[in-house]
Amino acid sequence: MDMKTTPMKALWQIPVIIVITVCFALGYNQIRANTLPLFCSWSENISENTVTEYTSTISVAEAASLFSNNDAVFIDARPESIYKQGHIRGALSLPWHQAEEKCFDVIVNIPPEKNIITYCDGVTCELSDKLAVFLSDLGFAKVRALVNGWTIWNQNNLPVDLPEAQR
Amino acid sequence: MNIPTSLKIHHRISIIVRFILGAIFIAAGIPKIMDTAAFAGVVYSYQLLPGMLINIFAITLPWLEVIIGGLLIMGIWMQGTVILYNLLIIAFISALSFNIARGLDISCGCFSTAPGDIIDMDTIFRDIIILSASLYLVFVVFIKKIPASIFFSENKKK
Structure with a gap:
């Protein structure tokens, strides 16, 4: 029986x-299909730039009223995989960290004067704010962020789209 | 060669513990490997790492979990594996506690990247149980110095 299991072995094992x-x-x-950039700046943009400059938010009551009048486009700023697990009914997916690549596919049919409501999830989530700033810069006049959007939308039992399995 | 019964018992328990802890890490790592982008979002929401490091961390951590889990189950390089396992669990507990203490309402990202698995005291409690099991492995590997081989018994002579 080998009892020479010395702790020192960890010194080379850990680096290996x-x-x-x-x-x-x-x-x-x-090699994977959707390669992630190693040092992407999306999170840097979120955490450091323009964090509090964009203060145009919308209340859930107003958002719901625009929703029921079909008067606003909802844009989901969360990653697409999370969007697919459930989102505000009719919302478009534009993940913030892919905003630059994907935005033109998403916004091409939205008139510039249309109400746009961005949302993500959690009171600390800034993806929707960042996306709102981004869309404003592209020339949309009425972009607002729904803070804690996904949670608060569900709390108010407003319409959502869920994948087949969860209905 | 005679092996004391207590060592045999520790050896058998440690095999079970290794399998359970290894399986936990593999189960935790694979969903994050499948959807690294979503996991990067979870890492960001923890607000602990500088932006530039988030992607590289999100790419590497799930693989570290899977590889450590695999080594633990196979009983290879136990000293290094057990130390890394404990360090990771301690890091997870620290990150969770810190964010609960400052009131961040974020998803755990522990076993999936989906939102909804919100961190709370249960999450910490679960990790503390895992930590106590992995500390037991420290005891077995570094203090009792029991080899990981499944042939640690009289069966070895056959």
């Missing part, structure tokens, strides 16, 4: 495990 992990992680990230 980390190197192997990094090789797998970066390798898989390169």
